[in-house]
Amino acid sequence: MSFAEFLPQLLPILILLGLVLAVIGALRRILLWRQGQESTIHWAGLFSIPQRYLVDLHHVVASDKYISNTHVATAGGFVLTALLVILIYLFDVATNILNYALLASSGLMFVGAVFVLMRRINPPPNLSLGPWSRLPYSLLIFSSSFFVLTLPASGLLPIDSGSWLLAILLVVGIIWGVGEMFFGLTWGGPMKHAFAGALHLGLHRRQDRFGGGRSTGLISIDLEKDKLGVEKPEDFKWSQLLSFDACVECGRCEKACPAFAAGQPLNPKKIIQDMVVGMAGGNTAKFAGSAYPGVELGSHKGGAVIPIVDVLLEANTLWSCTTCRACVQECPMMIEHVDAIVDMRRFETMEKGKTPGKGAEVLDNLNTTDNPNGHAPSSRMNWAADQNLAVFGSDVDRADVLLWIGDAAFDMRNQRTLRAMITLLRAAKVDFAVLGDCECDSGDLARRLGDEATFQRLAKTNIATMSQFEFKHIVTADPHAFHCLKNEYADFGGHYDVYHHTGFFADLVKNGKIKLNTNNAISLTYHDPCYLGRYNGEYDAPRYLLEAMGINVKEMERSKSKSRCCGGGGGAAVTDIPGKQRIPDMRMDDANSTGAEIVAVACPGCSQMLEGVVEPRPQVKDIAELMLDALCEEVV
Amino acid sequence: MSDIFRRDPRTQWIARNRLHPLHVANIGEPERGPSGLLRKNLHNIGFIGANGVKRIDRSGDSKGGLSGRKATTAVEIVLPLHQIDKPDFYILVVVDLVSARLNNHDRDTLGLAHHMANSNNAKGAVVAVLFGEVKEDKLDTAGIDRLIHFDTSAYQSYNPEQRCADLCNIVNELQPKHILLPDSINGGGDLGRRLAAKLDQRPACGVWKVNGEQLVCRGGAGKTDITRPMAKILLVLEECSEPVSETRHQSLLMPVVSSVTVKQRILDLGNMSVDPNAINLAEAGFILSGGNGVKDWPEFHLAAKILGATEGASRVAVDDGFMPRDRQVGASGTWVTARVYIAVGISGAIQHMQGIAQCDKVVAINNNDSCDMVKRADLSAIGDSSEILGELLNVVRQHAAEKPVNHVVINHG
Amino acid sequence: MIFDPSLNIVTLVSIGEHPLSGRPRRAEQDARALELGLKLVADNLQVLYIGQAKSPATVSVLKDYLGMGLGQIQVLDVPPQADISNTLLENFKANCPDIILTGGRAENGESSGMIPYLLAEQLNIPIVTSITDIVSIDMLTGLAEVLQALPRGQRRKIKVSLPFVASVDMAAPAPRQSAYGCAMRGQLVVKDFNQSIDDVGQRHWQVNSAQMRPKRLKIVKAKTAADRFKAATAKIQGGSGKVIYDSKESAQEIFKLLRDEEML
Structure with missing residues (x-):
């Protein structure tokens, strides 16, 4: 039996095996998600997956051009390659056009994979290692195997070229590639993100987020229920469990998180991965990214019916969050970290009565x-x-x-x-x-x-x-x-x-109801409040007002949707979880590096937090105060 | 200016007129006679010698003149004696006697008792009951007509049941018209309520005003005023009445009513030694508080330990992680009520000043003499904080070495 | 630390009132008493409230107490004008618990703080006041060691024989947070109490909101006209304190001040 005869017989078996295993894995995974609580299933969303992938997801990814292009090449190449491979080698639909198309797509995927590999030569700390370091090689092997395999079929090489050695290499490559890309897709390999991610994009709990919409309000819960908030992973909605599986561990959330930067025990990426551990069972030792600052890796374990706090993660992790939504904004997979954290906080507060710091006192005051x-x-x-x-x-x-x-x-x-x-x-x-x-x-x-x-x-x-x-x-x-x-x-x-x-x-200024004088040559920077900016998309009005006063805003490096929280949101100023430094100090450093003498704010919380930074520091002024200074008094 | 001496008739007139309000103030000034010569006013110099004769030291080598003058001015005023020989009734007052002395609350209670005993031309006598050791030397001017003193060693400790039984005996014997106790946390509030329960009398608690036969009491944990008829047992608040100040009283010692020893169901095991840092900041009496200006934190902690002070901190020191959050003083931390508050390296943000508003004596140690804390402080030391703290510790150590402190354990039951 | 579960501890709770808003809330001292009780016997703690069981304020506050992790609160329903000390006594006469924990005084009404004393007197058991903790309970000898709060954060250790009444001080550990879920699931077990006696003593009382008390002025008992004049016209002394720039001298001054204030 020659190489040319042997492979076509083996291939369909391998691919079929991979696909069957993938389907079994998928069912298994779906069962894992179904451990969660009922929630509306937005079936219609499934039809919008391609659009949401291409528009909404890429809108987020595109802030890093390198990885967005790489991902288009790799993912696009892979989807095409996989479809063509199934067509050609499983269903034996062999036309030359398809063969050429397969060559092109696997070639594209190969090129993409090369860039993925280059990214991983000196990976930044926010990227996870472990299986994720293996992925570029798997991509290369998958694409190159099918490329080489298809060369003879397409007629570019003689049919019986190659040797047994090559055949064995190809078989090994295809097993590896199919294993990673089909089997791993649903059995928890790095490619899981493609399977869960696609479904998550379609069935997202907040359908309004897509197509330019915005859905940032917390979702209310029924207070009559037997359990308020989330104690165990199974208490999440199934759609939330699905969303956790969509995580690609890219660590963009980690880079954006102010609590992580301040050395508080929170890492949004790890929280999502911990939830995956909780959902599937196991311990956290396998996590290949950065730990929660100050918490040792691997000492925690979880399961769907095991309480999360103190077993899977420490309560302080939940209470470090400022709910600034920077992680949600940055997440290419549209995962809702803040929702998950608040759900767990709800259990801590309403069932256990363990709001830390001055939380209990503040809640008492609110009630009385x-x-x-x-x-x-x-x-x-x-x-x-x-x-x-x-x-x-x-x-x-x-x-x-x-x-x-x-x-x-x-x-x-x-x-x-x-x-x-x-x-x-x-x-x-x-x-x-x-x-x-x-x-x-x-x-x-x-x-x-x-x-x-x-x-x-x-x-x-x-x-x-x-x-x-x-x-x-x-x-x-x-x-x-x-x-x-x-x-x-x-x-x-x-x-x-x-x-x-x-x-x-x-x-009012646009309509001429308020006249501001325009000769305010102040050296000023503007701090976007999270709840105005990221939560409500208002970046322009404050800047318009500042410009109307003739001020040329010196933008901080982190501004607009990438603005860093002042540290006062989400009750963080109340719970006061210790870190290595304080978030407002870091934010003031950001402001200092612009050389501005005034930090304009638009939130009473921000003004309090930033004014709490030890002097010397720029002055903190609300935009209303600045406007008052620049107000042209009408002559009566 | 010309050398010609000009008379100032006004000053001279003031100097002559002892009733003139400025007369005293002028005493220190050099006086001139009508011709302009400097004169010594012999009334103003010198001191009273041991035998009561006035002495003027002309040797010039002592500064006794100054202190001597002070001695002459501090003439002991002898107040008229308020004498009640056959009282129509008694008003019983049980004083707290904190650290064996009468405090303001005790004096106010006695003042009210005196007032009640003598209003409407009544001739009552105020009987003060004193438990334990007495170091007070001004019992007579506090308004005590009669005195009952329990001073066996048993009363050195906390024995409220015994005291309550003794009071019952006294009440049975004297049949006082009213029984007054300070409604305080120093024992009066407790003892008064015990007595009321024992005598099955409804006490009037938190009394702050007595209008004839009407009492005004604080109710609702201080939120309401209750006007109610006079009661037999009154637990009175501080400043319920003016203390006695214009009369001396006999303070006649009455024989101790033979006390029955009751079965003690409560046994005092003595005071716990409390680590100053375990004391809640709001309660602490002596706080050493550190802020942004503290550079040497180990020394700060050492100082707190040696001085026996409770540690406090400014918000910045807490934010920077040098002190735990529960040590933060200020509007967003703890509002403190210390008698002495030492602020080391705290410039005094408004929130911090709000938090220390109720402190008695504030000491600022700071390198900036224009900061708000220095403006508020009763005593400010300007300079390097660790140097000043170091010096302070030296002084304390020296002092401790010179005079070994006797550790007196109070209330050893 | 949880003591002998057979220990019978009852905590009395009342409806508190926020000093500024006047809204009903957990009474601060009662909540501390409850916290202490929960610390001592956890689930075996009995909690008792006497008052109008049906008023919405009562229910909301009792729920707040339930939120501290109680399964149930016994409620003795009495009319508003009832003398609750009497009701309490009737309740405990037959079955006196080992320890009755209460707050120091109520946050509304007469607020005299007499309840624990009356109970102790009529049940003929000792009372310890202003306690912050119960350190140990020896069931064999029937003695308990408690800590009593003294001014300025000092503590006194007291041995007291069981059974006893203890009123809990504000210096005791702060009560745990009330959790909404527990509060909703806890039970209020209401019993009608018909034997209540009206509190007739209060009938002639007049209750107003508290007036500001006049601040006592420094009265100068001057013996001469000059002194009186000076007292009336002199500027108030003080204000700016002493400022010293030399570290040795300032150390001496601070030391002197500390000694004058008896801090050393």
Whole structure:
């Protein structure tokens, strides 16, 4: 039997074996995901997989041109090659065109794989090693094996060229290649990401994220349930378990995570991989990436019915997160790290009562005084004693704008911003009123700390209060309240037209209602608040306002969607998990490196965190304060 | 300026007029006679000698003149004696006697008792019950007409049941019209409630004002005022009344009512030695607090240990990881009430100053004499913090070496 | 540390009131008493509330207590004007627990802090006040060692015979967080209590919100007109403190201050 006869007989068996194993693996994997809780299955999403892959996923990947091109070549080459291989060698549809196409696709894949390999020559620390270091070789072997195999068939080489040695090499190569690419696809090899990732793109829990949409509000839970939040991996929704499997361990989240950079025990990539370990069972020793800072690798284990906290990971890992969403923004596979972390926090807070740091105290205060620091609710308007504000209920019942004050009302620093805002609104002759003492905390902090019950109580109270009055818009200086009112109150019947003050003022400036003088030659940089930027996509209005004042913003290296958190989000300032350095210090270093004298902020939380950095440092000013300085007083 | 001496009739008039408000202030000034000659005012110099005769030291080698003058001015004023020989009724006061002395709360309670004993032309006598050792030397001016003193060694320790039984005996014997105790954490609050329960009397707690037969008490943990009729047992708050200040009292020792020894179900095992750093910051009486300016943290900890101070920190020191979060002083940390607060290298952010607003004495150790902490401090040491701390420790060590401190263990039951 | 599970410990809880907002909440001292009880016997702790079982404020606060990990709270339902000390006594007369833990005083109402004393007196058992911890319980000798809070963070160790009443101080360890899930699942076991006696003593009381107490002025008992005049016109002394630039001298001064304040 010659080489030419032997291979065609063996090949279909090998490929069939690979495919059958892949199908078995896939079913097994699906069973693993089905351990999770019921959630809506968006079947229609499956049809949009190619579009979502090509548009949404590549939009994220394209921020790194090298890897996006590499991935197009490799993945595109692989999909084509695999289809053609099945056609040609399994179903024996041998036409010359197909053979040439296979040559081209495997060639393309080979080229892509070469670039993958080059990337791995000196891998940056965020990339995982282990099986992932094997992958480029597998890709090379797969593509080259089928390339060489197809050469004789395509007629480019004589049919019986080659020797037994080559045949054996080819067989080994094909076994390896098929093993990695078909078997490994569903049995937990690195290629798992393609299988799970494709399904995840289709069945994503937040379908609104695709096609240019945005879905950033936390998903509410039913408080009547027997278990609140996630204790064990099986308590996640099945779609979340699926999403964990989609992780490619590219480590872009790790690079973006402020807590990881600050040396707090959090690494978003590892959290997702730990969830995979939890889902499939095993221990974390095999993880080939960076550990949680300060936590030794491999001392944890997990299983679908084993509690996560303290067994699979430490509670501090969950509480280090600032919910800044940088990881979610960076994730090419659209994994929702923040959702998973908040789900686990919910169990810690609402079932175990173990919110760390000052968390318990803050939640108690929210319940007894409606503000996190336990100030008398009747003193909420004390800051505005001299402002003569119209208050809904006592002064007016309708106004164009409801000005949401937020907890800045109790903070002397941020009262300056509020005063500036009020002067500006008056200068623009905006008809506005405030809720006065009836306003409660928006519930942002409670919700991020996992206390969904308190959040829902506050949200419902606020919605009931606001339903008594008539207004067109809500304007607030607090991006956290902005986000809650805009995106998270809808679940409870609160639908509002909400503006952040920068957006509202930008419109007023555009319409000529506010005139700003343009000779402000200040050396300034702008810090994007997470809840305004990444959560709500507002990067332009603050910059428009700064430019309208004639300021040339010196952008930090991490800005807009890549902005680094100030460290105050998600209750991180309350839980206060120790790290090697503080997040606001790192952010201030970012600002310092631009040489700016002023850091413009647009969030009371950011101003507090950044002003907490030891001087000398640039001044911290809210955009409203800067606008007040630049306001052209109208001559009456 | 011309050398011609000009009379200032006003100053001279003030110098002559002893009732003039500025008269005292002028004493130190050199006085001139009508002709302009410098004069010595013999009234103002010299001191009272051992036998009560005034002495003027003309040798010039002693500065006794100054202190001597002080001695002459501090004339002991003898207050009139308030004498009650046959009282119509008694008002019983049980004082706390913290560290064997009367404190303000005790004096206010006695003041109220005195007021109640003598209002409406009544002639009552205030009977003070003192448990344990007494070091107070001004019992007579505190308003005590009669005195009952239990001073056997048993009363050196915490024996509330015995004390309560003794008080019951006294009450049975004297039938006092009212029983007053300070509503304090130093024993009065506890003892008063025990007595009330034992006598089956509803006490008026948290009394802060007595209007004739009406009492005003704090209720609802300080949120409400309850106006209620007069009660037999009053647990009174500090500043419920002015302390006695214008009379002396007899402080006649009454015989101790033969006390029955009751079965002690509570046994005092003595005070625990508490590690200063285990004390909650809010409760600590002496805090050594470190901030951004502390460069040598081991020395800081050593200083706290040697001084016996509870350690505190500014937010920055906590953020930088030198101190744990629960040691943070300030608006976002702990609000402290220490009697002495030493701030080392803390410039005094507004939140920090808010947190130490209730401290009695603040000492600042800082290298910047214009920072807010120095402005607030009662005593500021400007310079390198570790050098000053080092010097302070030297002084403390020297002192300890000179005079070995006797460790007195209080309340050894 | 969990003691003998046969130990019968009851914690009395009440409805607290936030000092600033006036909202109902876990009473701070009662929650500490509960925490101590849970530390001592965990699930065997009995928790008792006496009051109006049906008022929404009561239910929400009792749920907060349940959220600390309790299976149930016994509720004795009495009318608002009832004298609860009497009810309590009736409840415990037949079956006196080994330890009754309470807070120091209520956060509303008369807030006299008499309940634990009345209970102890009428059950004829000792009472220890302001405790922060129960260190040991010896069931053989029937003695317990407790720590009592003294001012300025000091502690006194006391031996007390079982059974006893203990009121828990604010210096005791802070209560654990109340978890919503536990709170929802815990049970309130309500018993009607018909034998309650009205608190007649309070009928003639007048309750207002607390007035600011006048700050005591420094009264100068001047013996001469000059002194009186000076006292009335003199500027208030103090303000800026002493500033020293020499480290040796400042060390001496600080030392002096510490000694004057009796800190050494």
